[in-house]
Amino acid sequence: MLAEGPAIILVEPQLGENIGMVARAMANFGLGELRLVSPRDGWPNEKARAAASRADHVIDAAVMFEDTASAIADLNFVYATTARPRDNFKPVRGPVEAAAELRSRFAAGQKTGILFGRERWGLTNEEVALADEIVTFPVNPAFASLNIAQAVLLMSYEWMKPGDQAVRPAESRSEPAAKQHIESLVAYLDRVLDERGYFRTEDKKPKMIENLRALVTRPGFTVEELAVLRGVLTSLEKFSPKKPRGSGAPDAG
Amino acid sequence: MLAEGPAIILVEPQLGENIGMVARAMANFGLGELRLVSPRDGWPNEKARAAASRADHVIDAAVMFEDTASAIADLNFVYATTARPRDNFKPVRGPVEAAAELRSRFAAGQKTGILFGRERWGLTNEEVALADEIVTFPVNPAFASLNIAQAVLLMSYEWMKPGDQAVRPAESRSEPAAKQHIESLVAYLDRVLDERGYFRTEDKKPKMIENLRALVTRPGFTVEELAVLRGVLTSLEKFSPKKPRGSGAPDAG
Numbered sequence: 001m002l003a004e005g006p007a008i009i010l011v012e013p014q015l016g017e018n019i020g021m022v023a024r025a026m027a028n029f030g031l032g033e034l035r036l037v038s039p040r041d042g043w044p045n046e047k048a049r050a051a052a053s054r055a056d057h058v059i060d061a062a063v064m065f066e067d068t069a070s071a072i073a074d075l076n077f078v079y080a081t082t083a084r085p086r087d088n089f090k091p092v093r094g095p096v097e098a099a100a101e102l103r104s105r106f107a108a109g110q111k112t113g114i115l116f117g118r119e120r121w122g123l124t125n126e127e128v129a130l131a132d133e134i135v136t137f138p139v140n141p142a143f144a145s146l147n148i149a150q151a152v153l154l155m156s157y158e159w160m161k162p163g164d165q166a167v168r169p170a171e172s173r174s175e176p177a178a179k180q181h182i183e184s185l186v187a188y189l190d191r192v193l194d195e196r197g198y199f200r201t202e203d204k205k206p207k208m209i210e211n212l213r214a215l216v217t218r219p220g221f222t223v224e225e226l227a228v229l230r231g232v233l234t235s236l237e238k239f240s241p242k243k244p245r246g247s248g249a250p251d252a253g
Numbered sequence: 254m255l256a257e258g259p260a261i262i263l264v265e266p267q268l269g270e271n272i273g274m275v276a277r278a279m280a281n282f283g284l285g286e287l288r289l290v291s292p293r294d295g296w297p298n299e300k301a302r303a304a305a306s307r308a309d310h311v312i313d314a315a316v317m318f319e320d321t322a323s324a325i326a327d328l329n330f331v332y333a334t335t336a337r338p339r340d341n342f343k344p345v346r347g348p349v350e351a352a353a354e355l356r357s358r359f360a361a362g363q364k365t366g367i368l369f370g371r372e373r374w375g376l377t378n379e380e381v382a383l384a385d386e387i388v389t390f391p392v393n394p395a396f397a398s399l400n401i402a403q404a405v406l407l408m409s410y411e412w413m414k415p416g417d418q419a420v421r422p423a424e425s426r427s428e429p430a431a432k433q434h435i436e437s438l439v440a441y442l443d444r445v446l447d448e449r450g451y452f453r454t455e456d457k458k459p460k461m462i463e464n465l466r467a468l469v470t471r472p473g474f475t476v477e478e479l480a481v482l483r484g485v486l487t488s489l490e491k492f493s494p495k496k497p498r499g500s501g502a503p504d505a506g
Contacts, residue, residue: 025403027396053398096414138414143280145306150278153403154410161349161391189485197497198488215481219472228468232442235451236489245450 005159006079006102007033007113008152009071011127014040014119020051020059021149022116027055029156034062035071035113068115068127073180076110077102077220080123080131081151083144090218091133098135099158110175114155116148129210130179132217176220185226186213192237258412259332259355260286260366261405262324264380267293267372273304273312274402275369280308282409287315288324288366321368321380329363330355333376333384334404336397344386351388352411367408369401429473438479439466445490 008026013019013036023034036043043064052059065071072078079098080090093101102112115131117123128134137146137154146154189212199205221229239245261279266272266289276287289296296317305312318324325331332351333343346354355365368384370376381387390399390407399407442465452458474482492498 024398024400028390028392028399028403030393030396053400055396055398137281138410139281140283140413143283143308145277145308146281147277147306150281150403150406153406157390157407160393193485193488195494195497196488196492197499198485198492200498211481212485215474215478218478219474221468221472225468225471228464232446232451232465232486233489235446235449236486239449239451241448244448245453247450 005031005033005106005112006155007035007075007111008156009035009037009068009113009115010039010148011037011068011071011115011123012040012118013148016041016045016047017051018119018147018149019045019048019062020053020055022152023048023052023055023058023062025149025153025156027052027058028153029160031156031159032058032061034058035065036062037065037068037071039064068123068130069179069183072113072115072130073183074111074178075113076176076178077105077112078115078131078179079113079133079135080115080128081117081135081137081155082128083122083136083139083146090128090131090214093133093135094138095135095154095158098133099155099161101133102159108175111178114152116151119148126206126210129213129217130182132176132220175222177223177226181223181226182213182217182221185216185230188230188233189216192233258284258286258359258365259408260288260328260364261409262288262290262321262331262366262368263292263401264290264321264324264368264376265293265371266401269294269298269300270304271372271400271402272298272301272315273306273308275405276301276305276308276311276315278402278406278409280305280311281406282413284409284412285311285314287311288318289315290318290321290324292317321376321383325366325368325383327364328366330358330365331368331384332366332386332388333368333381334370334388334390334408335381336375336389336392336399343381343384346386346388347391348388348407348411351386352408352414354386355412367405369404372401430476430479434476434479435466435470435474438469438483441483441486445486 008022008031010019010022019036019039026032026034039045043062049056049059105112114135115123115127135155137151139146186209190209193199199208235245261275261284263272263275272289272292279285279287292298296315302309302312358365367388368376368380388408390404392399439462443462446452452461488498
């Protein structure tokens with residue numbers, strides 16, 4: 001069934017019919033890995049199976065997750081699909097560019113995924129912040145109304161499309177750390193910065209955390225680079241000029 | 254609404270929902286001319302309007318025909334969409350090629366159209382014979398099951414794509430900070446980490462500084478991103494859980 005390629009991740013999909021149509025779109029273009037974050041009507045869902053039109057292998061293999069972060073924890077590179085540009089400094093690609101990027105990373109052995117938001121209001125800013133880049137569709141500005149199955153269809157089609165979109169020669173690009181490493185660092189920053197009054201007021205904190213996540217996500221840091229960064233932060237956290245590393249007990253703060 | 258381009262012709266469509274999804278797909282990519290050959294459930298069709306998701310301008314302008322020949326009588330050039338190759342010696346194109354051909358003819362002032370068959374069994378050989386060329390989709394041979402709304406979506410998308418690319422604004426990638434900003438950060442790290450015993454021994458220090466410089470250079474951070482990073486580091490340097498920001502004098506270390 002050629003079920004290789006990026007994981008398709010639906011965040012809180014509402015209608016089983018849409019999930020089924022997504023599975024059908026994926027199967028048509030050789031994709032097989034469907035991940036669902038808290039589908040509204042639970043799982044399994046007979047409406048999804050009916051709408052999948054015999055793409056049972058995709059429906060049967062679908063995996064459930066509690067939240068978006070855990071759904072992408074093992075992935076190296078993730079696109080978020082959005083209908084409108086967002087003010088968050090992430091690179092914005094069209095489907096052709098995005099598919100080329102995904103193929104290139106697939107050829108290099110990386111695990112990739114594409115996030116699709118809720119039927120009514122898409123992805124939250126926090127969910128978009130989890131991704132590396134944004135993909136948006138070149139729709140008519142006077143009528144922009146793609147549903148999630150249509151959006152999945154276009155990305156799946158671009159993924160499989162042959163011809164001038166041949167896989168680019170493997171770049172000697174380093175492999176970005178899996179998302180769980182990013183989340184671990186963000187959780188660490190949340191803790192040590194909160195203790196130090198970095199976030200000023202509680203209402204400012206969510207946006208500040210989002211900016212920090214964007215900062216450490218955007219470079220596509222490798223596991224090794226994240227380890228160096230973590231070492232720098234820990235040195236600042238644990239030690240001080242009066243009590244440097246190796247002088248005995250670390251500064252209790 | 255940018256309603257220019259090839260006519261979309263549905264031959265004996267059965268489900269109103271599919272007609273509505275076709276209209277929605279067309280509207281997303283700036284197409285507006287829908288022709289229906291003997292829709293099974295008659296016309297108008299409220300299920301079609303509901304599924305069109307506000308693409309009322311396409312639904313309202315749809316025109317009925319008795320048969321396929323009369324539906325394409327005024328057109329200069331017509332594609333037939335088929336799921337499988339047919340033994341009829343017509344040129345077979347992919348969606349990219351077909352869209353290029355349609356644009357070229359549109360630019361020359363020709364009227365064009367694309368025929369889509371019935372949900373269950375497509376177009377008859379006689380209907381295919383009415384067309385100039387065939388367009389088929391690069392689907393997974395092990396699971397070829399595009400519905401008509403999906404097929405219309407892909408052709409509409411390919412029709413609009415280049416126009417959008419032409420008007421796409423310049424790459425919104427942010428500008429990497431000048432090297433002096435990187436050097437300032439490296440000098441800062443050198444100082445605050447040296448004070449904390451990070452470099453262990455003097456002979457290790459040059460290589461470790463080099464690694465830190467590589468870490469902050471590689472992402473191409475913007476000035477704004479570097480400021481956020483600097484703020485994080487300063488918070489760890491100046492404050493502690495016992496003496497958080499805003500609690501009076503910073504920790505002297």
